[in-house]
Amino acid sequence: MSAEKKTDFQVVNHSIPRRDGRVKVTGKAQYVADLKLIGMAYAKVLRSPYAHAKIISIDKSRAEAHPGVYCVVTGYDLQGINPYYGHAVKDHPLLAIDKVRYAGEAVAAVVAIDERTAFEALEFIEVKYEELKAVFTPEEALANDTPLLHEKQFEAGALRGFEGEVTAGRGTNICQSHKIQWGDVEKAFKEAAAVIEGNYYFPMTYAYAMEPYVAIADVNDQGVTIYSSAQHPFMVRHDLKSVFNLPVSAVRLVVPFVGGGYGSKSYTKIEPLVAACSWKAKRPVKLQLTVEEAMLTTRSDDAYTWMRTAVDANGKIIARQAKILMNTGAYAENSPLVVEKSTNRCVGPYAIPNVLIENSSLYTNTVPASSYRGFGCAQVTLPGESQIDELAAKIGKDPYEFRLANAAKPGEEFFPGMRPFDGTLKEDLETAAKAIDWNAPLPKNHGRTVACSGSDAGAYPLTSTAIRVHADGSVTILTGSTELGQGSHTVLPQIAAEELGIPFDKVRVVSSDTAITPYDRSTGASRTTTLMGSAVLEASRDAIQQMVVMAADVLKVKVEQIQVVRGGVRCGEAQLNWSEVISKFYALPDGEVIGRAYIRKSGKFSALPVFWETACTGVELSVDEETGKIQMEKLATVGDVGLAINPALAEGQDIGAATMGMGIGLFEELVYDGPQLLNGSILDYRVPRFSDLPKKVELHLVQNQDGVGPYGAKGGGEASLNSMAANIANAVDRAVGVRIRQAPLTPERVWRALKEKKKDEG
Amino acid sequence: MHLSFKLNGRQIEVECEAADTLAEVLRNTLNLNGTKVSCEVQVCGACTVLVDGVPISACTYLAYEARGKSVVTIEGLERPDGTLHPLQQAFIDEFAFQCGYCTPGMIMSAKALLDENPQPSRDEIIHHMDGNICRCTGYVPIVAAIERAAQEMAKETKK
Numbered sequence: 001m002s003a004e005k006k007t008d009f010q011v012v013n014h015s016i017p018r019r020d021g022r023v024k025v026t027g028k029a030q031y032v033a034d035l036k037l038i039g040m041a042y043a044k045v046l047r048s049p050y051a052h053a054k055i056i057s058i059d060k061s062r063a064e065a066h067p068g069v070y071c072v073v074t075g076y077d078l079q080g081i082n083p084y085y086g087h088a089v090k091d092h093p094l095l096a097i098d099k100v101r102y103a104g105e106a107v108a109a110v111v112a113i114d115e116r117t118a119f120e121a122l123e124f125i126e127v128k129y130e131e132l133k134a135v136f137t138p139e140e141a142l143a144n145d146t147p148l149l150h151e152k153q154f155e156a157g158a159l160r161g162f163e164g165e166v167t168a169g170r171g172t173n174i175c176q177s178h179k180i181q182w183g184d185v186e187k188a189f190k191e192a193a194a195v196i197e198g199n200y201y202f203p204m205t206y207a208y209a210m211e212p213y214v215a216i217a218d219v220n221d222q223g224v225t226i227y228s229s230a231q232h233p234f235m236v237r238h239d240l241k242s243v244f245n246l247p248v249s250a251v252r253l254v255v256p257f258v259g260g261g262y263g264s265k266s267y268t269k270i271e272p273l274v275a276a277c278s279w280k281a282k283r284p285v286k287l288q289l290t291v292e293e294a295m296l297t298t299r300s301d302d303a304y305t306w307m308r309t310a311v312d313a314n315g316k317i318i319a320r321q322a323k324i325l326m327n328t329g330a331y332a333e334n335s336p337l338v339v340e341k342s343t344n345r346c347v348g349p350y351a352i353p354n355v356l357i358e359n360s361s362l363y364t365n366t367v368p369a370s371s372y373r374g375f376g377c378a379q380v381t382l383p384g385e386s387q388i389d390e391l392a393a394k395i396g397k398d399p400y401e402f403r404l405a406n407a408a409k410p411g412e413e414f415f416p417g418m419r420p421f422d423g424t425l426k427e428d429l430e431t432a433a434k435a436i437d438w439n440a441p442l443p444k445n446h447g448r449t450v451a452c453s454g455s456d457a458g459a460y461p462l463t464s465t466a467i468r469v470h471a472d473g474s475v476t477i478l479t480g481s482t483e484l485g486q487g488s489h490t491v492l493p494q495i496a497a498e499e500l501g502i503p504f505d506k507v508r509v510v511s512s513d514t515a516i517t518p519y520d521r522s523t524g525a526s527r528t529t530t531l532m533g534s535a536v537l538e539a540s541r542d543a544i545q546q547m548v549v550m551a552a553d554v555l556k557v558k559v560e561q562i563q564v565v566r567g568g569v570r571c572g573e574a575q576l577n578w579s580e581v582i583s584k585f586y587a588l589p590d591g592e593v594i595g596r597a598y599i600r601k602s603g604k605f606s607a608l609p610v611f612w613e614t615a616c617t618g619v620e621l622s623v624d625e626e627t628g629k630i631q632m633e634k635l636a637t638v639g640d641v642g643l644a645i646n647p648a649l650a651e652g653q654d655i656g657a658a659t660m661g662m663g664i665g666l667f668e669e670l671v672y673d674g675p676q677l678l679n680g681s682i683l684d685y686r687v688p689r690f691s692d693l694p695k696k697v698e699l700h701l702v703q704n705q706d707g708v709g710p711y712g713a714k715g716g717g718e719a720s721l722n723s724m725a726a727n728i729a730n731a732v733d734r735a736v737g738v739r740i741r742q743a744p745l746t747p748e749r750v751w752r753a754l755k756e757k758k759k760d761e762g
Numbered sequence: 763m764h765l766s767f768k769l770n771g772r773q774i775e776v777e778c779e780a781a782d783t784l785a786e787v788l789r790n791t792l793n794l795n796g797t798k799v800s801c802e803v804q805v806c807g808a809c810t811v812l813v814d815g816v817p818i819s820a821c822t823y824l825a826y827e828a829r830g831k832s833v834v835t836i837e838g839l840e841r842p843d844g845t846l847h848p849l850q851q852a853f854i855d856e857f858a859f860q861c862g863y864c865t866p867g868m869i870m871s872a873k874a875l876l877d878e879n880p881q882p883s884r885d886e887i888i889h890h891m892d893g894n895i896c897r898c899t900g901y902v903p904i905v906a907a908i909e910r911a912a913q914e915m916a917k918e919t920k921k
Contacts, residue, residue, distance in 0.1 A: 015857075017854050018854065020862065021853075021854035022854065023862075024865050025846065025854055025859070025865060026836065026837070026839070026850065027797070027837050028796065029862050030795070033795075034795035208895075209861075209863075209897065210798070210808055210863040210895065210896075211800065211861070212800070257861070257862065259798070259863030260860075260863055260897050260898060262897065290802060291802065484860075485860030485861030485862065486860065655899065655900035655902050655903075656897075656898045656899055660897070681801075681803065682801040682805050683805055687895060688900075689895060690888045690901050690904075691892045693900075693902065697900075
């Protein structure tokens with residue numbers, strides 16, 4: 001419980017319209033795609049047609065002679081820099097060196113006067129390959145005598161909070177393994193009253209941020225400056241510092257508005273490549289990928305899970321065991337952390353006394369997998385929440401009641417060594433069930449279910465900020481948190497305005513410029529409101545403390561005589577607002593006060609996770625038995641957010657996440673046919689559209705001020721995705737009696753399952 | 763090649779190549795960056811602009827095809843006095859965007875709908891807007907914004 005249960009909010013907990021509203025609806029918001037630098041050249045990338053091949057030679061002479069081409073960069077041209085990067089494992093060359101590891105890997109880049117010229121010159125580059133045997137699935141990657149993707153061992157990257165060893169390059173294709181264990185699983189399963197066991201597959205997915213990856217690099221004697229669509233500019237800075245062997249102060253990442261991230265723009269992507277292009281071309285270079293190229297850059301890890309869960313005779317869950325193989329593709333990217341998180345997230349928000357989860361990610365010759373909204377959680381919530389429903393059915397309990405009986409309780413240390421549970425699942429589940437009319441009669445072929453998830457979220461607590469209070473009483477927040485659409489440019493000023501007692505309109509934000517904004521580890525894992533929000537709150541209070549001292553100086557009284565009031569100070573009859581304090585102190589209508597705050601893993605942030613990200617979703621769907629097509633009738637989201645700094649934004653995060661999760665439950669899936677992606681374009685990769693909207697949608701928030709963030713807030717924005725695939729699978733089972741252990745539940749899969757069931761019954 | 767068309771109510775003259783798309787001319791030559799480009803295959807709707815009142819995908823529409831026609835982009839909706847178009851205001855009021863990348867195209871598609879059908883039903887909105895993808899909002903607030911804008915525009919017409 002947070003000590004601070006303030007409720008008389010002036011600015012916070014109000015759905016104030018977005019700060020970036022006007023620029024976004026008028027087309028004036030600037031994204032990296034809209035930026036141009038003087039003298040800028042353009043790059044295009046040549047990609048490997050092979051999944052696994054040795055590079056025998058690259059002849060770039062004809063391409064370099066093409067009119068308008070400045071230079072062609074290949075893996076042979078990178079002497080003088082460290083071409084391998086990666087925040088977890090430095091296994092990723094910025095251009096293929098000696099061999100290619102997946103179809104679509106960047107092999108060469110042309111830098112030219114414009115994009116069209118660069119594109120034309122690509123075909124004049126001659127690359128000779130010697131094809132190697134490739135592996136595409138974790139099973140193939142683990143087989144005896146299987147080809148190795150990485151022969152050498154790599155350094156660990158800058159990632160902290162992840163404590164695993166670098167297993168890559170130790171003679172296997174294992175990228176990373178993780179295991180959690182407590183209690184005695186074998187004994188518990190022997191004593192169980194009922195057990196559910198099954199194999200599940202969660203597909204590869206593509207986030208489709210509508211702004212594809214784009215970056216502009218300017219590498220010169222001053223250092224490296226990059227404008228990028230990156231979520232975590234400070235993590236990218238670290239990679240660039242290593243690539244160019246520069247001090248931190250010589251690398252600058254600037255991130256304007258980002259056109260969607262959803263985890264896919266976490267960590268370093270094309271920045272080292274575009275920086276190398278600028279370094280070689282000796283001028284600013286822009287690289288804008290197409291959506292097809294973005295699909296060849298990052299995807300989510302697909303997961304093969306064997307899981308079993310047991311209950312005792314009283315309907316108490318007593319054990320869960322899982323073995324997971326995740327397919328991380330050609331390079332580690334963020335998968336080592338995804339493995340760790342998906343292992344932890346198998347426990348779900350349930351108190352289970354006996355647990356054993358073993359998880360490994362495998363290198364394969366496919367597009368590298370990395371973060372995807374809620375990373376690792378959706379992959380294991382499909383099996384986890386499916387088994388909760390199946391167990392309830394097996395022992396004849398209502399699945400909603402069964403969840404209520406087993407859910408972790410507020411304050412319960414359900415995961416040994418981690419922060420006690422800080423959510424209110426009972427209320428979350430009740431709200432979700434009510435929203436979808438849990439007890440109302442169901443028409444034929446309709447199914448109704450609720451599901452939940454609890455994730456160890458917030459990433460690592462390392463965040464700082466500066467709040468500049470100007471002499472006119474207006475405020476500039478300097479924050480390293482990136483505005484991805486989640487609303488940080490609105491929520492952070494709300495917190496500063498609340499603390500300083502000034503109108504929201506007076507507070508502005510400068511974000512994500514590593515040369516200007518103080519360090520923030522990342523904009524992901526739903527952490528910004530909790531961690532950056534806390535930093536903004538503390539920095540505002542720091543500024544107030546400084547202004548109290550200044551006011552005492554101005555009024556020639558003792559500091560203890562100054563009383564803070566809304567928007568200023570008072571001492572006896574004298575009252576000064578912040579503007580008066582600052583201008584009188586400096587004896588000019590100018591100058592400023594800078595409040596600072598540093599958040600680290602200590603005090604209320606010493607326990608990890610920073611918070612348990614908790615949410616429930618409820619669905620009602622119907623199944624057409626003739627076609628197998630699912631119609632979403634109702635969708636309810638319940639975000640357990642502690643306190644919504646801006647309720648409309650919090651609900652917006654939930655419905656956005658739930659819709660992405662619904663897409664995975666119904667039709668989203670990247671499909672490989674041998675070495676090539678079969679549906680590597682938005683023509684073929686189906687994402688939810690207007691016509692996929694559930695007929696009825698309800699959005700709810702549970703606000704018990706039980707988080708560690710400002711005023712008891714905690715993060716949201718990922719959790720509503722996690723349970724959706726399981727929810728859909730469970731509702732289909734309840735609607736038509738078929739259990740599908742794989743997402744998405746396409747009409748074909750549902751139809752085949754129905755046909756199979758009829759055959760069995762017939 | 764020389765091209766002349768009406769852009770947001772003003773006649774303009776511009777040089778372009780035969781292969782240039784309208785999106786390229788708007789963004790690269792005229793520096794009107796409000797029109798966003800995403801899929802480049804006419805399935806996401808991010809680059810939607812109006813040509814003679816009809817919504818088209820500027821990413822695949824040759825600039826040459828716009829000769830002598832009237833093109834309206836997101837930059838053309840704000841009124842000279844700075845007031846927003848009712849759709850723009852409704853998108854703000856209903857929180858109908860997050861990252862904002864699909865928003866200009868979304869608003870232009872919605873404008874085409876309301877210009878033709880000022881009081882659309884929910885089903886008509888969904889049917890008309892199905893060619894515009896949004897990855898952030900789950901579409902729910904966008905439908906609400908279009909309904910709200912339709913009401914506001916009906917009030918304005920009555921005045």
